Amino acid sequence: MPYIYENSGWPNFTWQEKPVHDLLLALRHRQGRVLGRMEGLGFELQAEAQLQALTLEVVKSTEIEGEILSTDQVRSSLARRLGMDIPGLVPADRHIDGVVEMMLDATQRFDQRLTKERLFGWQAALFPTGYSGMYRINVGSWRKKEGDPMQVVSGPMGRETVHYQAPPAETLETEMDAFLNWLESGRMQDPVLKAAIAHLWFVTLHPFDDGNGRIARAITDLQLARADGSPARFYSMSAQIRKERKTYYEMLERTQKGPLDITPWIKWFLECLERALAATDEILAHVLAKARFWNTHGTTALNERQIKLLNRLLDGFEGKLTSGKWAKIARCSPDTALRDIQDLLSKGILVKETSGGRSTGYLINNPVQSR
Numbered sequence: 001m002p003y004i005y006e007n008s009g010w011p012n013f014t015w016q017e018k019p020v021h022d023l024l025l026a027l028r029h030r031q032g033r034v035l036g037r038m039e040g041l042g043f044e045l046q047a048e049a050q051l052q053a054l055t056l057e058v059v060k061s062t063e064i065e066g067e068i069l070s071t072d073q074v075r076s077s078l079a080r081r082l083g084m085d086i087p088g089l090v091p092a093d094r095h096i097d098g099v100v101e102m103m104l105d106a107t108q109r110f111d112q113r114l115t116k117e118r119l120f121g122w123q124a125a126l127f128p129t130g131y132s133g134m135y136r137i138n139v140g141s142w143r144k145k146e147g148d149p150m151q152v153v154s155g156p157m158g159r160e161t162v163h164y165q166a167p168p169a170e171t172l173e174t175e176m177d178a179f180l181n182w183l184e185s186g187r188m189q190d191p192v193l194k195a196a197i198a199h200l201w202f203v204t205l206h207p208f209d210d211g212n213g214r215i216a217r218a219i220t221d222l223q224l225a226r227a228d229g230s231p232a233r234f235y236s237m238s239a240q241i242r243k244e245r246k247t248y249y250e251m252l253e254r255t256q257k258g259p260l261d262i263t264p265w266i267k268w269f270l271e272c273l274e275r276a277l278a279a280t281d282e283i284l285a286h287v288l289a290k291a292r293f294w295n296t297h298g299t300t301a302l303n304e305r306q307i308k309l310l311n312r313l314l315d316g317f318e319g320k321l322t323s324g325k326w327a328k329i330a331r332c333s334p335d336t337a338l339r340d341i342q343d344l345l346s347k348g349i350l351v352k353e354t355s356g357g358r359s360t361g362y363l364i365n366n367p368v369q370s371r
Contacts, residue, residue: 004256005167015263023270030277038234049287053233054078061217061238098125106218110225113184126211137209145169163253166206195223196269240276290314305330313364320361
């Protein structure tokens with residue numbers, strides 16, 4: 001069976017108009033509802049909701065590839081670049097800053113043309129050392145013919161399964177010119193539909209040695225920002241794809257080995273996006289719960305350390321908060337940390353975890369529901 005790019009007529013994709021049109025209508029209705037709800041929040045809560053969504057997008061897009069990033073570092077890197085004054089920011093490593101810079105360039109500068117130079121910059125930001133793991137890769141350029149055939153494989157060495165083989169490197173200059181000209185042309189079309197096609201087309205070309213999935217999802221975010229006509233992001237497509245990762249890869253593989261009629265891929269993409277929009281209820285609930293917490297305790301006598309650590313808990317603290325971690329994060333002595341905690345326990349703001357263990361953990365009383 002030929003790969004999709006080997007079909008006569010490539011890359012003239014086709015799809016069934018009626019089912020796609022119906023899905024787009026439903027999707028546009030939900031998009032309007034989400035944007036309407038968020039616009040009613042007020043500036044500060046909008047900014048918090050956007051920070052939550054962008055953090056989720058960066059973390060989950062990378063997690064799809066099997067790499068786990070520190071949520072605290074991602075959130076801090078985003079907040080600094082968005083100019084948000086948030087207590088308790090932590091330093092972020094160079095790699096995380098690079099992923100964040102790519103995402104913000106895609107979403108905050110959605111109205112600027114996507115060029116090959118811009119894509120080279122995104123890929124270089126993902127691999128600031130020029131290495132992917134232990135291996136040196138081409139950074140800031142299309143992959144070279146020395147790396148052909150470029151294959152997507154799984155399984156142990158010697159018994160690998162080849163899921164996909166990308167077009168030869170020597171064709172990439174022409175192929176990527178065609179892709180970028182199509183993306184930036186005025187032809188077609190609903191911008192959400194264009195996001196679905198762009199995602200598939202880019203990841204099918206697989207133009208880089210590494211980072212293709214994350215860059216494809218950044219292109220999707222750029223195109224969805226164009227669809228919304230706004231840099232503000234209140235939902236995360238990557239978070240939903242992460243939940244459906246097995247189906248995501250199966251749909252890609254099936255489509256890349258199929259004909260130019262990509263109706264099943266488009267339908268799955270649009271349905272996945274609708275589920276991502278529905279999940280904004282969780283982001284909104286988190287933001288409103290945090291606001292209610294501070295409305296309740298805004299006049300409570302708290303020191304800077306307590307405010308910093310409470311915000312860390314409200315934003316989704318990784319692991320169990322112990323007095324030792326409190327002392328480390330707040331940069332204070334263990335005795336001071338314990339006094340801070342005892343004060344919050346006496347005020348009913350913190351409670352002890354009931355799960356037990358070698359160290360006592362602490363939670364916010366009536367905490368924000370986890371995502």
